[in-house]
Amino acid sequence: MSIPTDAEILTLLDRLATHTADELESQWLDFKPWHDAKDDMKVAVESAVCFANAEGGVIVFGVADQTRGRSAAIRGAHGYDLDTWQRGIYAATVPHLGVDVEELAVPEGTIRLLVVRVPKGPSPPYGTAQGLYKKRVGKNCMPLDPAGFARDQIRAGAIDWSGQPAEEVSTADLDPVEIARARNILRGVNPDSELLKLNDKAFLVGLGAVRNDKVTHAGLLLFGREQALMNICPQHQVHYVHLTSDTSVARNDSYRFGLLNIIERLQWTFTGPANPEQELAVGFFKLRIPAFPWEVVREAVLNAVTHRDYSDPGEVLIRHTNRELVVSSPGGFIGGITPQNILRHEPISRNRTLAEAFEKLRLVEKAGIGRRRIFIPMLSYGKQMPKYETQGERVVLRIFNGSFDQRLATLVAKWKQQEREIDLDGLLVLSFLRDHDFIDTVTASELLQLPRDSTRAVLDQLAQPRTGILERRGKTKAASYYLAKGIAMDLLGKAAYTKTKGLEPIRYAEMVKAFLADHGAITPQECRELLGLGESDTARVEVSRYLKQWSSEMGFLRREGKPPKVVYYPRKKR
Secondary structure, three states: OOOOOHHHHHHHHHHHHOOEHHHHOEOOEEEEOOOOHHHHHHHHHHHHHHHHOOOOEEEEEOEOOOOEOHHHHEOOOOOOOHHHHHHHHHHOEEOOOOOEEEEEEOOOOOOEEEEEEEOOOOOOOOEEOOOOOEEEEOOEEEEOOHHHHHHHHHHHOOOOHHHOEOOOOOHHHEOHHHHHHHHHHHHHHOOOOHHHHOOHHHHHHHHOOEEOOEEEHHHHHHHEOHHHHHHHOHHHOEEEEEEOOOOOEEEEEEEOOOHHHHHHHHHHHHOOOOOOEEEEEEOOEEEEEEOOOHHHHHHHHHHHHHHOOOOOOOOEEEEEOOOEEEEEEEOOOOOOOOOOOOOOOOOOOOOHHHHHHHHHOOOOOOOOHHHHHHHHHHHHOOOOOOEEEEEOOEEEEEEEOOOOOHHHHHHHHHHHHOOOOOOHHHHHHHHHHOOOOOEEHHHHHHHHOOOHHHHHHHHHHHOOOOOOOEEEEOOOOOOEEEEOHHHHHHHHOHHHHHHHHOOOHHHHHHHHHHHHHHHOOEOHHHHHHHHOOOOOHHHHHHHHHHHHHHOOOOOOEEEEOOOOOOEEEEOOOO
């Protein structure tokens, strides 16, 4: 079952001769009688949050739900304005909820039903502006359980748990050593910070660690003594496991300190022998490429401890092997973020006070830059692209080691020496074209997590002469993009450009003739494969043009069959 379409609603209404509308309702459908636009909008707001907190649904106004008989039940709705209703429901819900409001015509002449379509909310729980929270259970809207509601609000980031007071915690439970550690971190990156001029009490207030003379959860996580953390928030711990083989565990550490202390201890690990480096000669200097760059690991761990769900008893787990580093944290994505849009989605913090404290200490950046800090170094070193996944209610980030691409790493390093910048989009495209002859806008849209038009603009920019990374082939929206000559030679070798650029038509003809000598016939698909042109729309048009030319009166082919079963054979000699 799912949210019914207009056609399905009309089919259900045909059953009103033998059923009441109430009997036709479901988890995803609710019928409402019509009274007047003002009062019924209040009903719509309450029903909208009810559906949004469940699986979504549709509310149909203008049908009496307890009346049997079609003519008696279908009374219609009137005196409303669709735009006013849509804006009104949006304004009266928290968080704001976008719904579709439309009319539905029925066979009863001029009667119209008012239909409100409510999607499943991406950031539950939803409530009315008056603070009413309900959830659709079966055919009813039920109040949310207070404890469960509070947990849902924390999980969704509707309540900033990190900014709330930590019960039974006082400033005496904060460790002066950890406060000094925070000062040293800030002094190292921003020695002129105004925070450094404050005494400890004001310093803690400035970071959001203390509010209204009460220690916040963020303050406890950053500066709490180990015993206080274990008593009040034991789930804060970070578990690090280093496996040197499938069966050999080199380290199995549970860090129960303040978060700044944990980050520092992990830094010792990933700047030591457990994280080996390789050297690459780039001109007159050596480029050192670690298995897992510390700046990437730090960003991944900071993201995990900042955005995790602290109402979940689980821990942040870091699993370190020779092949990959896996950082797993409790709590799913929030605010509509998914692995498929994480590179572009606006940043949303589940624990805003903690995130702001890290920003003030210059450990993280705003505006989603942290995600780029994870991807750009790995791609710049020619390593595999990191991968976000969801496993139940956990977010998992996989950072891969494996062998790095020396040519790509060298190329990017030379560009940096020349002060020539390449952004994340360029790196993603370059990484893809190491293993593929071309890229089209459909594939690139998924890779870059951008709409098609925006993707095309990025690819066209990379194909500009001053950028010189790509070449565009084809003038339509279905154009394909290949590595430019110099880039292909640097990245793939001297023969690469000739291969991706394709051979001259006279050489094409020779290859097709040789294929015919061996196989007797060739299809358009086989021809595209033979010439290495790929399966893009541009390649299909190009091969079709060549085959037509070669099968003309002066050509060497004859065509048989009709699309899609066209086959070309050698023309018989006269």
